Amino acid sequence: MWLQLRFLRSCSLLLLINLVVICGFADGSLKGELNAVNSNHDERSEPPQTRVTWDQHSLMINDERIMIFSGEFHPFRLPVPGLWLDVFQKIKSMGFNGVSFYTDWGLLEGNPENVMVGDNGINNDTDIWNLDEFFAAASEAGIYLIARPGPYINAETSAGGIPGWVLRIKGAIRSMSPDYVGAIKNYMSTVGKIIADAQITRGGPVIMVQPENEYTTWPGLTEEEFPSQMNREVMAFVAEELRAAGVEVPMAMNDNEVEGYFAPGTGLGEVDIYGIDAYPMRYDCAHPDVWPTYRFPYDWNILHEEQSPTTPFTIMEFQGGSGGGWGGVTEEGCAMLVNQEASRVVYKNNYSFGVKIFNIYMTYGGTNWGNLGYHGGYTSYDYGASIAEDRTLTREKYSEQKLQANFFKVSPAYLTATPGTGQNGSYTDNPRIAVTPLVGNGTKTNFYVVRHADFTFTGNARYRMTVSTSIGNVTLPQLHNTTLSLNGRDSKLHVTDYDVGGINMIYSSAEVLTWARALGSTRVLVLYGGEDEVHEVAFSRALSEPVILDGPTSGIIIEQQQAAWVIQWRVTATPRVIQIGDLELHLLWRNDAYDYWVMEVPAAEPIGNYSSPSKDLIIVKAGYLVRSASIQDNHLVLSGDVNATTTVEVISTPQEVHGIVFNNQSLNTILSSRGKLQGSVPYHPPTISVPSLYDLEWRYLDSLPEIDPLYDDKAWTVLNQSWSNNPRNLTTPTSLYALDYGYHTGSLLYRGYFIANGQESSLFLNISGGAGFGYSIWLNDNYLDSWAGSSDSSFYAQNISLVPTTNNAGLSMGKPYTISILIDHMGYDEEAPGTDAIKFPRGILDYSLSGHEHQSDLRWKMTGNLGSEQYHDLIRGPLNEGAMFAERQGYHLPQPPSDTWETRSPFTKGIEKPGVGFFTTSFPLNLPKGYDIPLRFVFAFNGSTNVVHTRNYRCQLYVNGFQFGKFVNNLGPQTDFSVPEGILNYNGNNHIAVTLWGLDGGAVLGPEGLQLVASRPIWSGYRKPTAVEWPGYVKRRGAY
Secondary structure, eight states, rough: OOOOOOHHOOOOHHHHHHHHHHHHHTOOOOOOTHHHHHHHGOOOOSSSSEEEEEEEOEEEEEEEOOOOEEEEEOGGSSOOOGGGHHHHHHTTTTTTTTTEEOOOOOHHHTTBOOOOOSSSSGGGGGTTOOOOHHHHHHHHHHHEEEEEEEOOTTTBBBGGGGGGGGOSSSSSSSSSOOHHHHHHHHHHHHHHHHHHHTTTGGOOOOEEESSSOOOOTTTOOOOOSSHHHHHHHHHHHHHHHHHTOOOOOOOEEEEEEOOOOTTSSTTTOSSEEEEEEOOOOOOTTTTOOOOTTOOOOOHHHOHHHHTTTTTTOOOEEEESSSOTTTSSOOOOOOOHHTHHHHIIIIIHHHHTOOOOOEEEEEOOOOBBBOOOOTTTOOOOOOOOOBTTTSSSSOOHHHHHHHHHHHHHHGGGGGOOEEEEOOOEEEBBOOTTTTEEEESSSSSEEEEEEEEESTOOOOSSSSEOEEEEEEEEEEOOOSTTTTOOOOOTEEEEEEEEEEEETTEEEEEEEEEEEEEOSSSOOOEEEEEEOOOTOOOEEEETTOOOEEEESSSSSEEEEEEEEEEEEEEEEOOOOSOEEEEETTTTEEEEEHHHTTTTEEEEEEOOOTTTOOOOOSOOEEEOOOOOOOEEEEEETEEEEEEEESSEEEEEEEEEEESOOEEETTTTTOEEEETTTTSSSEEEOOOOOOOOOOOOGSSSSSHHHHHHGSTTTOOOOOSSSEOOOOOOOSSSSOOOOSSOGGGGGGGSSSSEEEEEEOOOOOOEEEEEEEEEETTTEEEOOOOOEEEEEEEETTTTEEEEEEEEGGGGGTTTSSOOOOOOEEEEEEEEEOOOOOOOOOOGGGGOOEEEEEEEEETOGGGGSSSOOOOOEETSSSSSSSTTTTHHHHHHHHHHHTTSSSOSOTTSSSETTTTTTTBBSSEEEEEEEEEEOOOOOEEOOOOEEEOOOOOOOOOSSSSSSSEEEEEEEEEEEEEEETTOOOOOEEEETTTOOOOEEEEEEEEEEESBBBBOOOSSOOOOOOOEEEEOOSOOOOOOOOOOOOOOOOOO
């Protein structure tokens, strides 16, 4: 998901378009200016099926042109199948019609040759690995899917989604090495068939598939040399595997170099639809007000014409947020970085290039539960996305993106419009304003994207703008010598000769939210603008004189100019309604427009709930969320959510309605001041009771018995492999790399054995665990030292003194000693193709013991999760558990055999010395039904530095057996850990466990160290999820 962009500074095509636009503008018409540029690219594709086709302009589904407006959402990051529909509905209600998703090979085939994708002995509707449930939820919501099965996906996942066992191969990952090719075949054929069965051609929602991911760099090759024949063969092989599995919908590329790699016509490995991948806002969530300038694109339309002129301009990934890292800032900072302002500026810049397939990464992020994330990220994968990790809609950019997506849903002229070149000072009288035209291609409609020339500018700029229309060139505003204004970090989309269902809007400086066919021949058009802005709209004088139906009349000017009725107004918080012939015009403040919902009326198959330009629309004003709408027995039937008493007002329906039903409740209705049917949805805050975790009875177990010299480790893995395929050469007699022995997750535990000669004074260790990792070391049961971690250190080398443990007397000659090392495994890295960066090992990289000439004087064993790659818990997956004793035993699962354990509180006593304590408890929940109530566990930073307790501790949080939190007290930043309904049983018993690891002293959570907190309840039309199947503790065979 990372990228580097290169922008061309000039080219002959850029000059050509500049000349065409300028000359065309001079004679008063923009129509057809760029036809010459496109005339050579008017060939329609011939895919192996006819349901999804394309040309140079757009995708076509069922022979209808459609803009794919998509959001990224990964099912594995929300491990509750019953909530997938909730997220799909929230994305659909934004006006989006698609979702792009990855599948994570590392989660699905953690055990070689065993791909977990259904038929696992788990109920289908609660199986978190069952993609069929994901496809069914998408179909029900009416969302088209873009499948991205990798095998490499990046996505801030551990090893970019490559299973740990694959990291042991000798050949390069993502190459044509026979061992890599052999490794991916089972996964690609299995997942490929599942995706193929869900294609639109077989009645499913999948319309596109992306093989590989950002396959656009290779070390040692120049940009001119990439892709080499080897690279082409990899892309071709992955695509062939998918085709062999039955995939027939178009295949796409996401080129994060914007170099035209694998575009149609480039040879072996070429895809059907070339797409790019970009993150211009970058990742500095600590300084969200600082907008970087070096990645902002200016010429993508030019590059697209050079690189892939026969396909629609496609952005397979575009920045929707960013992720945080250890010791950084929380995801709220990332939400501020890519906020509603950035959404206006950088997204509308994309529209100026004529993007027709647009995917925002992420739209719902979710959670890196169960150690699935890469080492650079913490548990939350909220990503600052439009929909928060707890699925709430509290970020303004959700509404801003809703305005944008709904505009394109009702603007078919955009689908064939040809982008021009942005010019500072062109079209306007202000050189600090940049305008990019999109010229109607076969239609009269033109689009103008307006922004500040310096897109980071925070001040206000005023301008007048000259546009080409059907009545000639017009400089607007026309009335009373006023000006338009553009606030800082804002962008607008003006239109001319815009078709409103057969009524021509000559121009509008206000932005179009939507329009719909209402009763009879009436059309309803909704325009909006920023607070206190002056806007102007014009219609033909052939329509009757405009009449103000509702709202304040002050500030509105209506005059005849040439052949047009011109309406000018200043935007206020109070909406206005004007009738012009058969057109009902609604003039809104942008923040009021946020509460408007544009819903599609279900249609006959094969369209059903999917988006189509032929569908009727319903417009309602309804507050927090409307999920779906239909008309039954002359009643408008809505499902949705409210977080306060809400007025629902029917703005437009295609047929007459006499009542409103909201979440199966009939509303008492009246007519509003503008003659619209409206009713009130009451909100009754329920009584919420969640337990105080401090007051619960906790049971305790020492989870580090391994430091006892008498501990029996005969079941541990002997580290006797004298070789490794790893690119990092061994610096030890035998490999101590955890991946060479099948351990890839959670934590690692080593024991080293030696016979003392009395000369030992220090131990040198070089240990790798990933960013933010920590470790602790014991000699026998004597604590030596710890590394508490750093956000920028993936490995750490140090000399550890042995003298303090022996009262300066040295070790006893001839006596056996055991070194125990506990390492936090933070996940593997990500990589570019060919680097094999993800193979960088975790564990002990190097060591030496003073007084010993030979490293081989130390012999080593280790353990990780029980069973290593043959993991025990198929329901929770291969990465959920680590090396700690309680985890290996399965005590983190519900109902462990804790009756005889010590009663001890992590809040008041915790642990008294460095080590690991395991604490478990249970509690019931009985939350009111009909409400979506987000719950989260909140840790408090504990800065205690007294003699007994330390601030350097780490916790894992297990909820009903699922690891849903990794808390690092000295680094942070994450303290809040959202846990969804379905993992938590909202109406029944729940079991939680906490591992408390004190690194350089005892550790205690403190009185408010961990709390269960409920957010504001939302009365919801969501479908209550079935609790995920989470079997409890059963004594594990072979546990040690």
